Amino acid sequence: MRKAILAATCASAALTAAALAQSKAPGPFALSQAIEGQAAYQGACSACHGKDMKGAGEAPALAGSNFMGAWGNRSVADLYNMVKASMPYGNGNSLDAATYRGIIAYVLAQNGAGFGPTPLTGTEAVKISAIADGKGPAQMESIPHAVPSPPPAAERPATAYPPGRFGLIVPGEVKEYRPVTDAMLTHPADGDWLMYRRNYQGWSHSPLKAVNTANVKDLQLVWSWAMNDGGASEVTPIIHDGVMFLSNTANTVQALNAATGELIWENRIGPAPTRAYGATRSLALYGDKVFVPTTDAKLYALDARTGKIVWQTRIEDGREGYSNTGGAIVVHGKVLVGLTYCNRYEEKHCFISAYDANTGKVLWRFRTVALKGEPGGDSWNGLPDEFRQGAETWIAGTYDPETNTTYWGTAQAKPWTRATRGTAGGADLYANATLALDPDTGKLKWFYSHAPGESLDLDEVFERVLVDHGGQKDLLTVGKVGVLWKLDRVTGKYKDSAQTVFQNVYTSIDPRTGIPTYRQDIQDAKVGEWVSSCPGPAGGHDWPATSYDPDTDLMLIPLHQSCVLMRGNPLEKKIGPAATNAGSQQLFEMPGTDGNLGRLAAYNTRTMKAAWSLQQKAPFLTGVLTTGGGVAFVGDFDRRFRAIETRTGRTLWKTRLTTSVQGHVVSYEVNGRQYIAVETGLGGGSPVAKPTTLLRDVHHPGNGNAIFVFALPEK
Amino acid sequence: MRGSLLINLALVLVSGTATAWAEDFAAYLAPAPVTDGTRAVITGQGRAEVRLDGNQLTISGSFHGLASNASAAELRSGNGIGVPGDKLFDITASPGRDGGLSGTVSLSPAQLVQLRHGHVYVQVDSQGAPGGNLRGWLLPPHPFAGEDVPVKGHGFLPQLDVPQK
Numbered sequence: 011m012r013k014a015i016l017a018a019t020c021a022s023a024a025l026t027a028a029a030l031a032q033s034k035a036p037g038p039f040a041l042s043q044a045i046e047g048q049a050a051y052q053g054a055c056s057a058c059h060g061k062d063m064k065g066a067g068e069a070p071a072l073a074g075s076n077f078m079g080a081w082g083n084r085s086v087a088d089l090y091n092m093v094k095a096s097m098p099y100g101n102g103n104s105l106d107a108a109t110y111r112g113i114i115a116y117v118l119a120q121n122g123a124g125f126g127p128t129p130l131t132g133t134e135a136v137k138i139s140a141i142a143d144g145k146g147p148a149q150m151e152s153i154p155h156a157v158p159s160p161p162p163a164a165e166r167p168a169t170a171y172p173p174g175r176f177g178l179i180v181p182g183e184v185k186e187y188r189p190v191t192d193a194m195l196t197h198p199a200d201g202d203w204l205m206y207r208r209n210y211q212g213w214s215h216s217p218l219k220a221v222n223t224a225n226v227k228d229l230q231l232v233w234s235w236a237m238n239d240g241g242a243s244e245v246t247p248i249i250h251d252g253v254m255f256l257s258n259t260a261n262t263v264q265a266l267n268a269a270t271g272e273l274i275w276e277n278r279i280g281p282a283p284t285r286a287y288g289a290t291r292s293l294a295l296y297g298d299k300v301f302v303p304t305t306d307a308k309l310y311a312l313d314a315r316t317g318k319i320v321w322q323t324r325i326e327d328g329r330e331g332y333s334n335t336g337g338a339i340v341v342h343g344k345v346l347v348g349l350t351y352c353n354r355y356e357e358k359h360c361f362i363s364a365y366d367a368n369t370g371k372v373l374w375r376f377r378t379v380a381l382k383g384e385p386g387g388d389s390w391n392g393l394p395d396e397f398r399q400g401a402e403t404w405i406a407g408t409y410d411p412e413t414n415t416t417y418w419g420t421a422q423a424k425p426w427t428r429a430t431r432g433t434a435g436g437a438d439l440y441a442n443a444t445l446a447l448d449p450d451t452g453k454l455k456w457f458y459s460h461a462p463g464e465s466l467d468l469d470e471v472f473e474r475v476l477v478d479h480g481g482q483k484d485l486l487t488v489g490k491v492g493v494l495w496k497l498d499r500v501t502g503k504y505k506d507s508a509q510t511v512f513q514n515v516y517t518s519i520d521p522r523t524g525i526p527t528y529r530q531d532i533q534d535a536k537v538g539e540w541v542s543s544c545p546g547p548a549g550g551h552d553w554p555a556t557s558y559d560p561d562t563d564l565m566l567i568p569l570h571q572s573c574v575l576m577r578g579n580p581l582e583k584k585i586g587p588a589a590t591n592a593g594s595q596q597l598f599e600m601p602g603t604d605g606n607l608g609r610l611a612a613y614n615t616r617t618m619k620a621a622w623s624l625q626q627k628a629p630f631l632t633g634v635l636t637t638g639g640g641v642a643f644v645g646d647f648d649r650r651f652r653a654i655e656t657r658t659g660r661t662l663w664k665t666r667l668t669t670s671v672q673g674h675v676v677s678y679e680v681n682g683r684q685y686i687a688v689e690t691g692l693g694g695g696s697p698v699a700k701p702t703t704l705l706r707d708v709h710h711p712g713n714g715n716a717i718f719v720f721a722l723p724e725k
Numbered sequence: 726m727r728g729s730l731l732i733n734l735a736l737v738l739v740s741g742t743a744t745a746w747a748e749d750f751a752a753y754l755a756p757a758p759v760t761d762g763t764r765a766v767i768t769g770q771g772r773a774e775v776r777l778d779g780n781q782l783t784i785s786g787s788f789h790g791l792a793s794n795a796s797a798a799e800l801r802s803g804n805g806i807g808v809p810g811d812k813l814f815d816i817t818a819s820p821g822r823d824g825g826l827s828g829t830v831s832l833s834p835a836q837l838v839q840l841r842h843g844h845v846y847v848q849v850d851s852q853g854a855p856g857g858n859l860r861g862w863l864l865p866p867h868p869f870a871g872e873d874v875p876v877k878g879h880g881f882l883p884q885l886d887v888p889q890k
Contacts, residue, residue: 092762514805544807596758601862602882604753620879626872659875
């Protein structure tokens with residue numbers, strides 16, 4: 011019997027060690043709290059922060075030197091209040107107080123604090139460094155009261171959805187499916203939406219005109235469809251010949267009749283969401299296959315007719331934290347995908363890669379970090395290669411068929427601050443850059459570094475939009491700092507820029523090269539020093555994508571208006587720990603905005619002048635869709651989905667949906683009827699998390715991933 | 726006349742000397758930097774209006790919704806709009822969760838420059854957040870068009886001292 015108890019408690023080894031540790035002064039918690047906290051941690055926290063508390067992705071380490079660097083000088087009450095208010099991610103204050111106290115007790119125990127006679131209340135002013143050292147729990151002893159741990163989260167089905175079973179759950183067949191050709195991708199049919207931003211040029215524009223400024227007020231809901239909950243959902247429905255291919259969390263893919271919402275087939279590839287991010291932003295179509303880059307860094311090809319898996323391959327090892335959330339683009343029968351969460355100190359680095367659409371065979375890889383001895387390798391201040399991290403590609407690229415070039419943006423270097431990284435003002439190539447690659451070989455044609463020395467978690471990773479002005483082949487992109495950049499997409503030369511939101515990060519931008527100069531105190535900031543950044547890490551611009559309207563030459567840009575005080579925390583330079591989170595952030599409203607976090611602005615891409623802008627309390631959380639009818643669509647944090655006149659920004663129609671309107675709006679046509687589809691979604695990273703901290707009087711339900719489809723009444 | 730006005734304005738901007746006419750500034754007071762953990766303590770909002778007559782700055786305003794009583798208020802200045810910095814002057818705040826702001830101070834030429842560059846801000850402290858509960862940068866008055874109401878152009882405040890390119 012005793013053996014059985016010991017076996018049952020074996021999985022609780024980490025807790026038992028921690029709970030009995032008495033290496034420093036007794037901690038302000040009871041043993042029973044830490045025991046209960048272990049179970050609660052495994053159920054509610056470990057999926058993001060890891061069983062070992064080392065953190066992953068955007069989830070910071072909760073044990074060890076990195077945790078102590080961030081929290082050692084703060085109080086137990088601070089930690090309790092932070093966790094209670096904001097965790098689990100996206101569902102703050104959703105557990106009972108005793109559970110939060112248990113989790114804090116367990117975290118403290120794992121950092122070497124010993125238990126004491128007094129239960130934790132959450133009001134303790136004692137500094138964490140006074141009771142814990144981050145060196146791990148002391149020697150394990152027997153622990154008769156330990157409770158068995160649940161199985162690790164990664165092996166459990168999600169508690170909400172899907173309920174445990176994976177595979178081709180609903181078999182079916184798309185009748186009369188027409189394989190997608192290169193010609194279709196280059197010149198998409200008006201009624202189709204075949205890729206992330208509909209065309210290779212990344213416009214997010216539909217030429218359909220049936221819905222226009224005069225009749226948009228008559229839009230009505232045609233059908234809706236509940237999607238998987240349990241993870242971030244910012245998806246783009248893909249439509250071909252009246253069939254909608256929809257990605258859900260848990261890497262679930264569905265084929266639906268796009269006119270009626272009838273399910274045709276469903277393949278739950280899995281695994282269940284184990285992290286805060288849950289669904290790829292976009293699928294891709296080519297030939298008779300649907301390509302699914304998964305959140306565990308694999309690439310699947312499904313039979314578009316039946317949903318059956320044709321092949322699968324590994325992009326990287328998802329167990330190490332790698333993921334693909336940015337979707338894919340198919341060029342010449344090659345599936346091009348990026349990679350994200352390359353944020354640990356290790357020998358490997360982030361890359362863009364291409365796979366044979368027929369077989370899944372890897373064709374090339376382009377590493378987005380320049381190593382020692384390589385061109386650009388001297389831009390990391392001499393750092394050893396294993397400490398050059400980041401430069402993720404978490405938004406799929408675009409493609410110019412005329413020059414046969416694919417364009418990708420990269421994320422910032424990791425860790426966030428240059429002081430923590432140790433890279434001084436180096437460009438950290440190819441972080442925060444535009445990359446122009448040959449899609450057939452992966453060879454670099456040119457690059458442009460937008461923000462050399464970036465230090466504030468301000469990505470320039472977002473969509474590269476390709477626009478021609480007469481003979482000028484331009485590339486436009488806007489990043490978190492809110493500068494709209496215009497480059498010559500043939501040469502990579504800087505052409506122009508425009509601010510789209512207030513910023514105090516750059517004191518100047520060189521009119522010839524476009525190289526920005528950072529405010530002096532940002533340049534001088536040392537580890538542990540707070541610096542102000544407007545915009546903060548929610549942008550400016552973030553993943554809710556721009557839309558380019560060729561009829562007006564306007565680019566409509568969803569923007570966010572908040573600022574941050576940011577501090578780089580110390581981080582051990584050793585292989586292993588999660589790197590990105592060696593920073594602390596405090597948010598505040600942007601000066602001059604009167605608390606309006608949301609901004610939508612239209613810029614003429616030839617002149618780079620603003621045509622119009624509007625502000626509102628709630629941030630915009632969808633990409634914008636412009637249409638041939640002169641109407642644009644966008645959704646926001648406050649559940650509103652609206653149509654505006656592209657030319658003026660005037661609101662023409664709006665409705666309110668079930669939760670935050672989030673994802674990418676698309677339009678398509680079936681049997682001569684135009685449809686507008688939009689997602690309600692949860693998760694969403696900084697554009698959601700930051701407003702949740704700042705907005706006190708705007709609320710939306712914490713579940714409700716779904717698709718809503720609108721159309722004009724049938725005649 | 727127009728020429729002399731421009732010359733006068735240029736002198737003001739360059740040297741930070743006083744002007745012969747009054748200038749107005751306003752600040753929307755919002756919670757000072759918060760985290761999820763502190764947002765229950767750092768609450769409220771308010772407004773401050775400033776008239777600058779020569780080098781005499783007169784401030785008035787109000788606040789409401791603090792989670793604890795106001796304990797102090799200051800004019801402060803950093804090295805940019807939105808960049809916190811050092812205290813310039815104490816001003817008066819009513820000692821309640823809702824209340825008023827008032828004060829008159831004389832600015833030095835350097836402080837005039839800071840004000841006109843948007844670096845000066847109002848800070849209200851409270852018992853629960855003694856390091857800053859509400860903050861707002863003093864900027865030229867800028868009426869908000871309203872939700873859903875587009876305006877022509879970019880619609881955000883001029884950068885004042887931060888060149889666009």
